[in-house]
Amino acid sequence: MAMPSVDKTWQFNVNQGLASSGTALTDVRNLLLSIKNSLKGFSSSPWVVEGSSDGAGAGAMDGNDRWTDISKLVWNSAGSNHSWIVLRQTGLGSLFEICIDLNLSSVQGGYMTFSWATTGYSGGSGTTAPTATGQVTALTTASVWGYNYASTFSRVLHVMMSTDGQCTRVFNTVGGTIHLMWLFETAKNPISAWTTPVYVSVSQYGSLGAYGYTKPTYDYLSSTTSYQGNMPPFQAKNGSNNFSLCFSGEGYASGLNQPNQARYNQINSLAPVTIIGLVSPTPGYRGRHGQAYDMWWGTLYTMGGGWDGTWPDDSTRKFWNCGALIIPWTGLNSSPGVVPLISY
Amino acid sequence: MTLPTLSKTWIFKTNIIIPTTGSAITDIQQMHYQIKKALTTASGWTDASGNAVTNSYPWTVVASCGVSGGTYTADATDRWASYANVNQDGTHLAWIVLQQAQVNPNYQIAYGCVPSSNYGMNMAGSFSVGYSAPWSTTAFPTAPSDAYTSTATTGYGSGNTVFDSVLHIMMSTDGQCTRVILMVSNACRVFWVFDKPKSPVTGWTNPAIILMPQNSSSTDMATISRLTNANSYVNGYNGGLMTMYVTTEFYGSGAIGTQIITWNQISSEWPATPAGLLSVTSGKYGRHGELYDIWFSSVMLAAGDTFPATGARNMVYIPNLILPWNTTDCLTT
Numbered sequence: 265m266a267m268p269s270v271d272k273t274w275q276f277n278v279n280q281g282l283a284s285s286g287t288a289l290t291d292v293r294n295l296l297l298s299i300k301n302s303l304k305g306f307s308s309s310p311w312v313v314e315g316s317s318d319g320a321g322a323g324a325m326d327g328n329d330r331w332t333d334i335s336k337l338v339w340n341s342a343g344s345n346h347s348w349i350v351l352r353q354t355g356l357g358s359l360f361e362i363c364i365d366l367n368l369s370s371v372q373g374g375y376m377t378f379s380w381a382t383t384g385y386s387g388g389s390g391t392t393a394p395t396a397t398g399q400v401t402a403l404t405t406a407s408v409w410g411y412n413y414a415s416t417f418s419r420v421l422h423v424m425m426s427t428d429g430q431c432t433r434v435f436n437t438v439g440g441t442i443h444l445m446w447l448f449e450t451a452k453n454p455i456s457a458w459t460t461p462v463y464v465s466v467s468q469y470g471s472l473g474a475y476g477y478t479k480p481t482y483d484y485l486s487s488t489t490s491y492q493g494n495m496p497p498f499q500a501k502n503g504s505n506n507f508s509l510c511f512s513g514e515g516y517a518s519g520l521n522q523p524n525q526a527r528y529n530q531i532n533s534l535a536p537v538t539i540i541g542l543v544s545p546t547p548g549y550r551g552r553h554g555q556a557y558d559m560w561w562g563t564l565y566t567m568g569g570g571w572d573g574t575w576p577d578d579s580t581r582k583f584w585n586c587g588a589l590i591i592p593w594t595g596l597n598s599s600p601g602v603v604p605l606i607s608y
Numbered sequence: 609m610t611l612p613t614l615s616k617t618w619i620f621k622t623n624i625i626i627p628t629t630g631s632a633i634t635d636i637q638q639m640h641y642q643i644k645k646a647l648t649t650a651s652g653w654t655d656a657s658g659n660a661v662t663n664s665y666p667w668t669v670v671a672s673c674g675v676s677g678g679t680y681t682a683d684a685t686d687r688w689a690s691y692a693n694v695n696q697d698g699t700h701l702a703w704i705v706l707q708q709a710q711v712n713p714n715y716q717i718a719y720g721c722v723p724s725s726n727y728g729m730n731m732a733g734s735f736s737v738g739y740s741a742p743w744s745t746t747a748f749p750t751a752p753s754d755a756y757t758s759t760a761t762t763g764y765g766s767g768n769t770v771f772d773s774v775l776h777i778m779m780s781t782d783g784q785c786t787r788v789i790l791m792v793s794n795a796c797r798v799f800w801v802f803d804k805p806k807s808p809v810t811g812w813t814n815p816a817i818i819l820m821p822q823n824s825s826s827t828d829m830a831t832i833s834r835l836t837n838a839n840s841y842v843n844g845y846n847g848g849l850m851t852m853y854v855t856t857e858f859y860g861s862g863a864i865g866t867q868i869i870t871w872n873q874i875s876s877e878w879p880a881t882p883a884g885l886l887s888v889t890s891g892k893y894g895r896h897g898e899l900y901d902i903w904f905s906s907v908m909l910a911a912g913d914t915f916p917a918t919g920a921r922n923m924v925y926i927p928n929l930i931l932p933w934n935t936t937d938c939l940t941t
Contacts, residue, residue, distance in 0.1 A: 455875040487860045502874055514884055514895070515858025516836045521886060521895055529894030530887075531846060532809040536895055543859045543868070551872030552857065552864055552879055 272426035280421040292373035293334035302423035309429030319347035323390035348393040355429020359384035365393035378403035402466035418608030451554030480587035507549035512541035562590040616780035620934040624775035641691035658935040665783030670705040680745035696721035710783025714738030735845040736814040799829040805897035850892040855884035856904040903930040912938040
């Protein structure tokens with residue numbers, strides 16, 4: 265297929281190398297702090313801190329960002345001093361907010377409660393995270409986030425956002441594989457009855473000993489079959505009700521085109537790129553409800569020298585072939601773009 | 609439901625009732641003849657509003673072989689004046705070659721009887737070369753270099769039994785797309801598509817497809833499982849034949865229309881997902897284009913459902929496809 269045209273203008277804070285400190289907890293703190301700083305650091309439509317707790321007793325929904333350095337990221341049980349932060353992105357809704365709550369004492373760094381809401385959070389203190397009406401929990405303290413928190417790692421962080429704030433993507437790579445994928449997105453062409461056409465993915469890692477997936481795969485993104493206890497991969501709301509979404513795409517036989525036929529088109533010699541739809545298998549909310557902005561199905565392994573390559577194969581690096589996905593990359597703004605780093 | 613947007617303007621011959629003659633053989637003869645008659649006659653068409661219109665690009669007869677008074681004649685004329693001319697005697701066989709030059713110059717289809725098989729049917733087509741003389745009364749026309757061929761030796765569309773049928777033909781006004789639908793007992797026994805594809809990839813010379821599969825049983829021929837799964841019924845040509853699947857929107861291991869067996873539970877609308885064309889022939893792999901104005905929908909709909917259900921009836925459901933329609937009720941049996 266010809267070069268896909270993007271609907272959005274994109275800003276990038278990618279290839280952020282996070283060198284291992286030699287201490288696992290410090291590495292995790294560095295990652296989480298860098299994500300927060302990246303989200304609020306974009307020049308257009310940045311995420312805004314609505315409130316935070318510094319883990320030392322100071323916490324309120326007062327607009328202060330108390331996560332000023334990694335020492336302010338403190339894990340402890342709810343009721344005890346611990347850290348949390350709430351960020352708002354009005355591009356996703358006037359009161360769309362995420363809340364990251366480091367509310368576990370037993371395993372420092374490895375777990376968190378991640379929730380989001382379209383109604384805004386309130387309350388909160390140095391010992392208790394705020395809450396929101398109808399908040400959706402994306403991660404609980406039963407699920408590992410990020411990666412193996414017990415060991416030390418060098419990481420690379422990629423954060424990208426549309427200038428209107430409607431689409432935010434966070435990826436973290438460790439040793440050549442993607443170990444974190446967060447998406448906060450507005451649906452393209454949503455059905456008119458979907459009152460809050462936004463979807464969220466915050467990847468988790470299942471149980472210890474089964475550390476995550478290695479890349480965004482067709483199976484993970486388009487299947488409703490349980491994959492490490494985190495399926496389908498996307499959460500959404502319609503009014504006050506929650507439902508799940510997964511990605512759909514052009515297919516035949518028993519699956520999508522690309523895994524069925526992972527190769528270049530043999531007539532025009534171009535790698536396939538197909539549209540991503542949004543389908544809900546949740547009873548009561550079943551149906552195709554829209555599509556993804558500026559994200560397409562690509563082909564694993566066949567382009568740009570591998571899954572970590574760029575697309576198209578002309579060194580302009582306009583798109584990143586991120587696992588099964590094709591997503592905007594820095595070459596869209598300044599050609600040629602940078603080489604996506606997947607290892608520190 | 610919100611109707612998908614048409615790319616073409618369509619004309620129709622719908623609800624052509626072909627009652628059984630009481631003989632399975634004669635019923636098949638009738639099917640052969642009525643399809644030819646509908647495709648090649650410029651009159652008798654309607655537009656999408658049901659108004660009578662003339663077809664600017666009817667199919668033309670290149671050559672045929674028919675029997676009359678026990679004598680078979682093959683030449684560059686139409687020898688099928690009635691269904692009685694369409695027969696075989698074990699040695700001779702009736703056949704016909706039709707052309708639609710709006711798809712490609714010399715885009716032709718050929719079909720007719722199978723020797724020694726009262727219930728069989730030869731089906732073939734040429735994407736741009738075309739058939740040529742000499743014409744024979746004892747052999748199906750010689751396949752040109754780019755020919756697709758298929759033969760059903762038994763019971764084409766009928767299962768060797770008598771059948772009442774309803775024929776629906778739809779063509780785009782530019783002649784680039786033709787669809788033939790024969791409904792028997794609510795099943796689409798014949799589903800032929802003769803199209804120039806939408807958005808063909810650069811490099812596909814004379815892009816055209818022929819969907820003219822054999823069907824020796826009572827199988828529903830336009831279903832999701834039939835068109836997207838297991839068998840590749842669509843054929844194209846680009847320096848060699850390529851067999852193609854019809855693609856549509858999937859998640860997990862199946863199409864939306866088979867996996868979500870309900871209307872959209874937020875919008876209360878039925879799904880309508882586009883149809884692509886993907887070659888599975890070695891050396892010609894890839895998704896090479898789309899079908900104009902065909903969408904896949906849910907397996908839960910009933911044959912002949914129209915959208916809207918009354919009034920304009922702009923679209924019709926032929927399991928499992930949504931197709932353009934012309935305001936009439938759609939007879940399926």
